[in-house]
Amino acid sequence: MWESIQSMCLHVVFILFTILIYQVFFNEREEKRKKIRSKFFLFMLIILIFTMSQPVYHFEIYKYDFKAIVIILSFLYGGKRAGFASFLALLVIGYFTDQKLLILLGNYTVFSLLLLPVSNWFHKYRIKGKVIVISLFYMTIPITRAIFLQLKGDTRETFFELSSSLIILATLIAIIYLIENMNEQIKMKQELIRTEKMNVVSQLAASVAHEIRNPMTSVRGFMQLMQKEDLTKEQQLYISISIEELDRAQEIINQYLALAKPQTEQYETIDLTSLIQQSIDVMHSYAILNSIHITQEVEPSLKIEGLKLEIQQVLINIIKNAIEAIRSEGEIWISAAKNSNGFISIQIKDNGVGLSEVQIKKLGSPYYSTKEKGTGLGLTVCHQIVKQMGGQITIKSELKKGTCFTINLPSKK
Numbered sequence: 500m501w502e503s504i505q506s507m508c509l510h511v512v513f514i515l516f517t518i519l520i521y522q523v524f525f526n527e528r529e530e531k532r533k534k535i536r537s538k539f540f541l542f543m544l545i546i547l548i549f550t551m552s553q554p555v556y557h558f559e560i561y562k563y564d565f566k567a568i569v570i571i572l573s574f575l576y577g578g579k580r581a582g583f584a585s586f587l588a589l590l591v592i593g594y595f596t597d598q599k600l601l602i603l604l605g606n607y608t609v610f611s612l613l614l615l616p617v618s619n620w621f622h623k624y625r626i627k628g629k630v631i632v633i634s635l636f637y638m639t640i641p642i643t644r645a646i647f648l649q650l651k652g653d654t655r656e657t658f659f660e661l662s663s664s665l666i667i668l669a670t671l672i673a674i675i676y677l678i679e680n681m682n683e684q685i686k687m688k689q690e691l692i693r694t695e696k697m698n699v700v701s702q703l704a705a706s707v708a709h710e711i712r713n714p715m716t717s718v719r720g721f722m723q724l725m726q727k728e729d730l731t732k733e734q735q736l737y738i739s740i741s742i743e744e745l746d747r748a749q750e751i752i753n754q755y756l757a758l759a760k761p762q763t764e765q766y767e768t769i770d771l772t773s774l775i776q777q778s779i780d781v782m783h784s785y786a787i788l789n790s791i792h793i794t795q796e797v798e799p800s801l802k803i804e805g806l807k808l809e810i811q812q813v814l815i816n817i818i819k820n821a822i823e824a825i826r827s828e829g830e831i832w833i834s835a836a837k838n839s840n841g842f843i844s845i846q847i848k849d850n851g852v853g854l855s856e857v858q859i860k861k862l863g864s865p866y867y868s869t870k871e872k873g874t875g876l877g878l879t880v881c882h883q884i885v886k887q888m889g890g891q892i893t894i895k896s897e898l899k900k901g902t903c904f905t906i907n908l909p910s911k912k
């Protein structure tokens with residue numbers, strides 16, 4: 500009995516150690532992990548081969564191993580394909596290690612099919628929920644097995660059966676904690692890098708904007724003085740155009756400055772419907788210039804809490820991107836409606852160049868731009884503003900077909 504438990508512990512150590520090595524040195528992104536040729540699957544195979552070739556014997560006749568853990572982990576963290584691949588590997592190894600193939604096939608087919616919905620639920624929960632879901636699921640195996648043994652009248656094995664199941668379950672829980680905690684840390688690190696980048700960007704923007712504003716003010720002042728001189732009509736006109744242009748630049752800089760500085764102003768109630776209308780009006784001439792038609796369908800009297808200028812900036816940035824994505828001739832659809840869950844969803848859809856999946860992932864990180872004169876700051880700023888208001892921007896896009904930006908903002912009650 501003790502010997503059996505000792506050799507089980509050897510399995511536990513081996514499995515935990517292998518998973519640890521995978522997590523520390525070879526951890527892959529989720530999409531990569533889901534491929535059959537991933538390192539994750541390779542590590543699962545290593546564990547499977549080890550645990551099935553060195554089973555723990557009890558009373559010389561009963562064999563125990565940890566293959567269930569491998570199948571569960573493959574389905575949970577590697578997805579369907581890795582799951583079924585592990586299942587096939589299990590049958591092949593079972594054949595070479597003289598296991599009863601038919602029983603294996605029957606048991607693990609049911610097991611795998613049950614794991615499909617379970618792995619979907621699993622990812623919806625936080626770590627504790629995950630552990631509970633998987634424990635409940637795993638316990639069905641030893642329980643059905645114990646019932647089966649009882650019916651056969653074989654009670655010798657029941658105690659060992661239960662204690663070994665507990666060991667397996669504890670191992671499984673330890674592995675889940677290990678993987679989840681490490682993945683959480685990696686995510687946090689990425690988020691940290693992203694916010695750090697954003698901080699640097701907004702500080703730089705603020706200082707540059709500030710530096711530029713002062714010389715511009717003096718230039719404007721001297722221009723105004725010059726206007727009073729005795730000048731020809733043409734010269735007067737040039738000067739007033741210059742002043743107008745300076746004012747426009749000033750306006751843009753002010754907006755950026757407003758974004759870069761930390762949020763101190765009070766939120767106010769905004770009439771979103773008319774704000775959207777204003778933003779479309781602002782962009783109207785830019786759209787006409789590119790022969791683009793804007794269609795809109797905005798529900799009346801939508802209200803949100805926030806800062807007017809900022810929301811307008813978000814809308815203008817996204818509409819401007821849509822116009823630039825179409826380049827010439829096309830259509831932009833803008834709609835806004837209140838959802839049943841208390842959010843207002845604004846959609847801005849274009850039939851422009853679209854984005855590939857790789858591009859979508861890069862969107863919103865500072866300085867990412869595909870345009871010759873682009874800053875790559877527009878969307879970064881949009882994300883920041885919307886996030887601050889408790890909302891979210893989601894992007895759907897298809898290359899060459901078009902892009903749809905959805906802005907969800909909490910509605911005012």
Ligand code: ADP
Nearest residue numbers: 820821824868869870873874875876877878902
């Ligand atoms: P900029 O407009 O200065 O390039 P943004 O942050 O506004 O910076 O946008 C970043 C990039 O995202 C753009 O260069 C473009 O490649 C892509 N993009 C944004 N909106 C769209 C869209 N509606 N359709 C296609 N690509 C888009």
Ligand code: MG
Nearest residue numbers: 816820877878
């Ligand atoms: Mg832009």
